[in-house]
Amino acid sequence: MTPDEARELFSAALDDELDEEKRAAFEAALASSAPLASEWDEFRELMREAHQLGEEEDETPDLLAGVQRRLRVRSRGRFYRDRFATESHGRSMLPIVLGLVMLLAVAVAWITMRFVRVEAPPTPPASSSTE
Amino acid sequence: MDAAAEELERAAAAAGFHVPMPEGYEERLVERLKRRDEAAFNELVRLYQGKIYRLVFRMIGDRGEAEDLAQEVFVTVFKSIDGFRGDSKLSTWLYRVATNHCKNRIKYLSRRARGQKKELDEIADRDAIESATMTTSAQVHRPDEMATAKQTESLIHRALAELPDDQRELVVLRDIENMTYEEIREVTGLPEGTVKSRLHRARLALQKRVMELHGARESKAS
Numbered sequence: 001m002t003p004d005e006a007r008e009l010f011s012a013a014l015d016d017e018l019d020e021e022k023r024a025a026f027e028a029a030l031a032s033s034a035p036l037a038s039e040w041d042e043f044r045e046l047m048r049e050a051h052q053l054g055e056e057e058d059e060t061p062d063l064l065a066g067v068q069r070r071l072r073v074r075s076r077g078r079f080y081r082d083r084f085a086t087e088s089h090g091r092s093m094l095p096i097v098l099g100l101v102m103l104l105a106v107a108v109a110w111i112t113m114r115f116v117r118v119e120a121p122p123t124p125p126a127s128s129s130t131e
Numbered sequence: 132m133d134a135a136a137e138e139l140e141r142a143a144a145a146a147g148f149h150v151p152m153p154e155g156y157e158e159r160l161v162e163r164l165k166r167r168d169e170a171a172f173n174e175l176v177r178l179y180q181g182k183i184y185r186l187v188f189r190m191i192g193d194r195g196e197a198e199d200l201a202q203e204v205f206v207t208v209f210k211s212i213d214g215f216r217g218d219s220k221l222s223t224w225l226y227r228v229a230t231n232h233c234k235n236r237i238k239y240l241s242r243r244a245r246g247q248k249k250e251l252d253e254i255a256d257r258d259a260i261e262s263a264t265m266t267t268s269a270q271v272h273r274p275d276e277m278a279t280a281k282q283t284e285s286l287i288h289r290a291l292a293e294l295p296d297d298q299r300e301l302v303v304l305r306d307i308e309n310m311t312y313e314e315i316r317e318v319t320g321l322p323e324g325t326v327k328s329r330l331h332r333a334r335l336a337l338q339k340r341v342m343e344l345h346g347a348r349e350s351k352a353s
Binding site for chain 1: 167169173176177180181184185189198201202203205206209283284287288302306307308309327330331334335337338341342
């Protein structure tokens with residue numbers, strides 16, 4: 001295998017798509033040419049670095065508000081027209097808020113029953129008829 | 132997907148883990164999107180905005196343009212979700228919409244002779260050590276290694292920006308976004324053989340250009 005032929009297999013070798021026979025010929029070509037082997041190492045290293053770029057967590061801006069604004073304008077207010085719809089969690093927060101309110105009401109009722117004493121009405125003074 | 136599961140998915144994605152969507156989630160989301168359910172659309176944007184923005188930025192090379200274009204991608208998705216037949220994954224379809232937008236924007240920008248490297252040049256000129264908080268540079272600990280890693284990143288960005296659009300698209304999808312050939316075939320509509328041969332040429336061209344830029348930088352430094 002000539003260096004040019006081996007170079008044509010760089011991508012396939014990188015993607016591990018060479019069959020055994022081609023892999024052996026490719027490796028033999030690398031072993032017989034130091035410049036080719038060096039080129040192959042650089043190629044692999046470059047692709048590894050390119051792959052790492054994809055793993056970076058770039059600062060992604062929050063696109064939602066801008067997208068909603070565009071849709072509201074272009075639909076002439078048909079979509080995202082109210083304030084709550086444009087908020088990221090507007091709708092999904094409602095059941096949580098309702099749940100919390102109900103929980104609070106139950107807690108207040110329980111505390112009232114448990115700790116607040118209701119005074120019994122005053123007993124009338126003993127009548128004089130018993131005397 | 133309930134709010135807790137959605138939150139978990141986002142946190143996991145932010146931490147670099149891939150958590151598969153629950154069974155049937157995508158179909159339900161698409162149904163809701165087709166009903167123009169605004170909450171579903173909010174969910175879609177939050178789930179995919181990072182991926183779409185990064186893809187667009189790699190293709191365009193300018194953060195301002197990328198933000199604008201990524202928003203346009205979602206507007207297009209909102210308008211044309213009825214055209215999604217479910218033949219591919221929703222994410223693949225989103226990528227297709229995004230890459231088509233990118234190609235159109237690149238043509239428009241080149242017509243305006245605006246140039247595509249403004250932001251990338253800024254990246255190249257950034258202080259290598261101070262900005263070394265990203266993964267590639269963060270994986271090395273010595274300042275000189277960090278600086279070298281940062282320089283290589285900037286060279287890749289610049290060389291990528293100089294590739295022809297069709298080649299850049301494939302390098303971004305395969306080598307940066309780590310998509311399979313099957314997914315790339317679905318996104319680009321190209322036969323797999325064409326994808327592979329074009330990608331091979333693109334990788335060699337990228338390597339050649341990175342070497343040239345590296346050589347130019349070395350000679351400038353000396």
